[in-house]
Amino acid sequence: GAILLELQSSNGSLQAPPNASSCDGASEAWALLHRVLPAFLLAICSLGLLGNLLVLSVLLLPRRRLNAAEIYLANLAASDLVFVLGLPFWAENIWNKFHWPFSALLCRVVSGVIKAHLFISIFLVVAISQDRYQVLVHPMASRRRRRRRQAQATCAIIWVLGGLLSTPTFLLRSVEAVPELNVSACILLLPHQAWHVARMVELTVLGFLLPLAAILFFNMHILASLRTREAVGRARCGGPSDGKTTALILALVGAFLVCWAPYHLFAFLEFLFRVGAVRGCSWEEPIDLGLQLANSLAFANSCLNPVIYVFVGRLFRTKLWELYKRCAPRSLTALSSTHRKDCGPLSGRS
Secondary structure (H helix, E strand, C coil): CCCCCCCCEECCEECCCCCCCCCCCCHHHHHHHHHHHHHHHHHHHHHHHHHHHHHHHHHHCCCCCCCHHHHHHHHHHHHHHHHHCCHHHHHHHHHCCCCCCCCHHHHHHHHHHHHHHHHHHHHHHHHHHHHHHHHHHCHHHCCHHHHHHHHHHHHHHHHHHHHHHCHHHHHHEEEEEECCCCEEEEEECCCCCHHHHHHHHHHHHHHHHHHHHHHHHHHHHHHHHHHHHHHCCCCCCCCCCHHHHHHHHHHHHHHHHHHHHHHHHHHHHHHHHHCCCCCCHHHHHHHHHHHHHHHHHHHHHHHHHHHHHHHCCHHHHHHHHHHHHHHCCHHHHHHHHCCCCCCCCCCCCC
16 A cells, blocks of 8 residues: 655745646546446455455454464455545545545555555565465475464564554654645645655655565575476476466466555656756656545555455465355255365465
């Protein structure tokens, strides 16, 4: 996730939000955005609720001890679930042309949750990649009990770190009047210009570049290991499937880049515009509009995660089938079993 509205203040003077551009050549584009983006955000919310609730149901309802991979997936689904609950508030905010119709406390809470989710979800993606790297590249050094304790501790650290990194948003968000727009907006009040630089470093380095480097490192080694196994003919039924695992890894990296790279690109361009490195309407309008669209694309990652990390894997389908057999009438279960051929979990062995 990211922050939809970055009204910022330095030395007591408010700056206008993206749609308060001094350039008026994009009024039709903004009018279209105010109509389309709320519906898109509500669709993300609905799909995210359904997908992540299903993931949590499959993982938690059997009431058994989760392995390391499932611990990471459950935490990712929980983070996405909490995040999408805040999207209806932002949809209403955009529909009202950035007039915040709710309380100042809700402004802080929703904005803080969105910011925390940005870091928590990305750090969990790194943890999932590291876990798959440990299992597939160094299987002999991996121990089930040790990995499970490590996963629990890692998830706890990630949630705490996400909360700490979002603390400025919780503290500095407020509802303020913007006379030039005739609205009261949920804004981020930065007390000094130096905060712009600190925020960009935090967002770009901690929220994108370092996690991306880690994800690429782990997944490049995983793919190299899988190619080696294929060369020596180690693929076997019931073990990691090279084709399935490779597809899952490529989908992981691809979804991360497609959803997050545009947002970080436009966030960096916005920073350059704020500090005066680029000027003029030819920069201002594309940056303002592009940042809003890129925000929504980043939000969409929350409903893609269940597909990328769980549904693509044979592990989830196996767990879903087990839950179905437990809950469905025996006659239906028996009928379905005659048509089912399963070789076992292929992408989530612990």
